[in-house]
Amino acid sequence: DSGVTQTPKHLITATGQRVTLRCSPRSGDLSVYWYQQSLDQGLQFLIQYYNGEERAKGNILERFSAQQFPDLHSELNLSSLELGDSALYFCASSVGGHRKIYNEQFFGPGTRLTVL
């Protein structure tokens, strides 16, 4: 158990809908990262937050957005869902966002999103 929790575990929804995925980082971790894992695209970095502020952006679609709250939990919002958005969405956390030494990222168990 990495200490990172994600809810829900599974989510089934229809095209055009909007969903929210939730992540609680390990105690003491200030950074949260979101990744999308699909069969054809592998693990793709989406976005990173550090102590409530967006720090880095990857291949995140405009239909997707995220935020990190004062209690450090994070939410990933996916809207106007398409069939191709079906994937595993992972959240990871680490101690800090700006490093002098690399801070290991600890991954949660993921949320499996199915868009029908």
Place this chain on the structure above:
Amino acid sequence: QQQVKQSPQSLIVQKGGISIINCAYENTAFDYFPWYQQFPGKGPALLIAIRPDVSEKKEGRFTISFNKSAKQFSLHIMDSQPGDSATYFCAAALPPYNDMRFGAGTRLTVKP
């Protein structure tokens, strides 16, 4: 566009054998290269990692070899065990915030 290229896609090794997975990158801004292990139904977990100023790092049966000039690095698993059967991802981290780019993954099967 895959910034980190990983091969092979799948690998079958006999118990006790050596498993070798290779990765290559283009972006010289990457400055940290972790390997992750993922079991079915679980999130990836850090296995071993290396910085580009080191050519080799060994932890138990796992060794990373790093060739900075060729922009390549590889994972060697010695004395492979059935419990090592998992998907392995190489990754490269960008400073200063450690956002990672992953390889496509290698599904390793170790036959008893």
